[in-house]
Amino acid sequence: MSADVSKFNGCYIQLTNSHLSGHDEDLLITKAKEMFKSQNKNRKFSYIHSWKILRVARKWKGFANPQSGSAKRTRNLSSGAYTSSSSNPNISEVDNNVEVAEERPIGQKAAKEATRNKGKAKKAARAIDEKWNNYKDMQDKRLALCEDVIRQKDEEIRQKDFAILCKETSNMDERARKNHEQICEIIRQKYGMS
Structure with a gap:
């Protein structure tokens, strides 16, 4: 069950991050079910009630947060120094500040x-x-x-x-x-x- 919920959550986050216009929550869930079915040999996702409870848990908050992008460092050939590039405009290239998601619960x-x-x-x-x-x-x-x-x-x-x-x-x-x-x-x- 946990693996299926994680896979479905990945599908949902992928659709949420693509910013489909005119799509509400129910439509996104329906599209995520279809994506899950296509990726998992036409198997239906039957844990939607569990996912609705678990998606607000701290384990998935960091994944679902579209604000937190990943910072990528590249080496500048001319000076040899490292620079950061990011898809997130909230991350500063000067001071390499990266937003950190909440700490996950203990195992x-x-x-x-x-x-x-x-x-x-x-x-x-x-x-x-x-x-x-x-x-x-x-x-x-x-x-x-x-x-x-x-x-x-x-x-x-x-x-x-x-x-x-x-x-x-x-x-x-x-x-x-x-x-x-x-x-x-x-x-x-x-x-x-x-």
Whole structure:
């Protein structure tokens, strides 16, 4: 099918480039069918619906563009320099500018290779994500352990403070009782017990 569509597209482009006056799109397609039939042993072109879809694809845009002519370089015998000659008036002879058609789509092998590489990239991304998640889990566990240690230390300090508040002061001398009372006041303020 692809070969037939390509051959028919060539016939159509050939007729389009010949600039037949008074011919519309349908007439050009009919003439291209006749040309295809004469070039291919009276075989009819039966993929017209496919060609209508494919003719706007990038693969055939460069061929169908009558604006892009080919530049031809010839050697000047007198000076030995190269000159360009072209059937396209848009191409400058001085600076050798040639219009370039759009880039064709990648082929089947390149598409398969790109697909394979996408799989490798996804695996690498998954591995990195897994390592990152493991690192985050370890950091969360470490943080939880640190918070537990801090809570335990705070509880030990509260118990010691409570022990100071409940300490028996009857066997203390006057100076020790004054110091104890000042420390008790600080502890009460710390816990809002004043």
